[in-house]
Amino acid sequence: MVRLASIARFYLMLATLTPALAAADTTSEQSFETCSMITSEYVTVLQLVAKGFSKSQLTESLPGLSPAAEKRVTTLFDAATASKSALVDTFSAVNAEYAKCSKRVYDRSGRPPPASRESHFYFCAGENKLRYEVLISATLDAPISKVLPQLPTTREPIARAIYDLYHSDGVTAAFDAIGDELKYCLNGQG
Template sequence: MIALRLLQPVIAVTLAMALWPGQAAAEDRGHSFKTCSLITAEYLTVLQLASRGLDETTLNASLPDISAAARQRVDSLLALSRKEGLVDTHSRVHSEYAACARQVFTRLGMPEAGTRDSAFHFCAGENRVRYEITLAAVMEAPVEDVKRSLEPQHHAVAEAIYRIFEAEGPLVTFDHLAGELKHCLNDPGA
């Protein structure tokens, strides 16, 4: 895990402005690793489409069969991205995903190996590591310092994230992060 002392100010600000209800409300709703993951994937897809130029009207027109509550979530997410910017909104969604998954783990513990929920748990953990690496890049922490705080299997991931960040900037990095999460959710063994 990346040195949390470097990330605490960013995480505290991000968590203070949550999209999801507070942790107690999340517990009352009985979230699972699956629901945390699917909500996050939906939010990230909306942000990716917004970053490609689709406005609220176009997005709502392209999602005609969604419920009124889902449409309200899309509208709220887009309003937040207009207010805070796409990068900060991406960051908030990833932070909320980590908090949601942590709450599920606290309530339910480790899912049984080989189950679908264990796959969602795996994706949540991998996304958390990638998100922390991205935050470290944003904060200009040296990649070698970041790698020392990671398990060896994540060293190449850290280098790749830093390359994308340095070449393309934070929005493209968060777009890649969203794509990696969705890929994991579709095929957690890949």
């Protein structure tokens, strides 16, 4: 019964977050860049929640929040603190929506030209999706021996590191690390 409640809460949070990601750029269609930047902002808020920031600390310390952005921050905070598992569920919802947002862009415009600005964000979206799927596999107790053959050999060390972190420090720490890796990638360091 608890698992069913978690699943229902996950879909409710996803429904809450989807409009912001789907319509964040109202002047044009989404791009890999907009999907990535919005997700990065959401992940930052969740990382701060995990570190114990209160709702008022978040809204007062994040610079230049518009009323709409402040509403998104408070919505994320409320979703992430609704229950004991809500932070993990919200991290998962944000990562799932990022993958969906990027897929919608890909379905509309395909792979961006190499060496383009969009190509960089396309790469980061793919890397994040891979990390998220590996973490979900770990949380579902899928043996790493079954996961590794599905990945490019160059990504096996990443999968092993995610599994190790999940088993040693837990799912919140693994989501935090995935978020850091996304931000490193977006900043051209990944």
